[in-house]
Amino acid sequence: MGRFVEGQDRRQSWLLPSSLDDYVTADNPVRVIEVFIDELDLGALGFTRSEPAATGRPAYDPATLLKLYLYGYLNRVPSSRRLEREAQRNIEVMWLTGRLAPDHKTIANFRRDNGTAIQAACRQFVVLCRDLQLFAGATVALDGSKFKAVNNRDRNYTVAKVAKRLEQVEASIARYLAALDRADREGNDVPEARTQRIGEKIAALRRQMAFLREMEAQVETADDGQVSLTDPDARSMATSGRGTGIVGYNVQIAVDPEHHLVVAHEVINEGHDRTQLVPMGDRAKQATDAEAIVGNYPPPCAGWVSLIPCRDGSHRS
Incomplete structure (x- = not known):
């Protein structure tokens, strides 16, 4: 063991820096985020709750949430749940937010409610880069x-997809109907429960076919021949x-x-x-x-x- 690089004892006491600022170097990008956002007029850009309410529970400053959002953008952390974890363990984020740790729902709601304002802030950054x-x-x-x-491929419909799925459903219905015919010919040799299950599957397939017919009509009227259900x-x-x-x-x-x-x-x-x-x-x-x-x-x-x-x-x- 003596020839390997050895770590330090976890139980050893150390005199660590007394402030978070000592952990963030002078050329760290988070300092750029801090200066840029602090100079923005968030109310003029359209951020909601830029002025604190006089009553009720205090809310997070939109500047703090915007700093957290931009940090995630620069470091490829798009998930609100991951940003929540970073705020609890990442020294750079602790420095940037003043050790505040918003929950993922707060981060997601901020991003949802301030999409246009975030775009305006990005335009201000482009203007700043141009001036510099x-x-x-x-x-x-x-x-x-x-x-x-977010839209799954199975919830996106085109003319070809609808035609192919209709063909598959029709083939499945034909297969189950043939199974019912065999059950009728065999009489009492086929358990009644199995016949009932086949009938339920046929009913489900007919409902699916009706849905696909509706999708077919929507696809035909769409401008580009596509319909997405989750993300239109x-x-x-x-x-x-x-x-x-x-x-x-x-x-x-x-x-x-x-x-x-x-x-x-x-x-x-x-x-x-x-x-x-x-x-x-x-x-x-x-x-x-x-x-x-x-x-x-x-x-x-x-x-x-x-x-x-x-x-x-x-x-x-």
């Missing part, structure tokens, strides 16, 4: 990525793997190649990127305050867009 000249201004990289929705705006999309696919969203992103900052983004439900290059180029032009876009790559590919910055170097809101 963190965008190179010469080129941006554009690409799309598929994000899975989610769509079935093919992924890079052969024979694979997800029900989700297509997120288009424009990134500054020098500092790797997101210049602009847009969430769409089209399963391809063929028509997104020019619209995202326009968004990148507005975000970076460039005068024009040059060197556009034609559809159907994402790629690089060259931007011409303002001649006078000014930045317009």
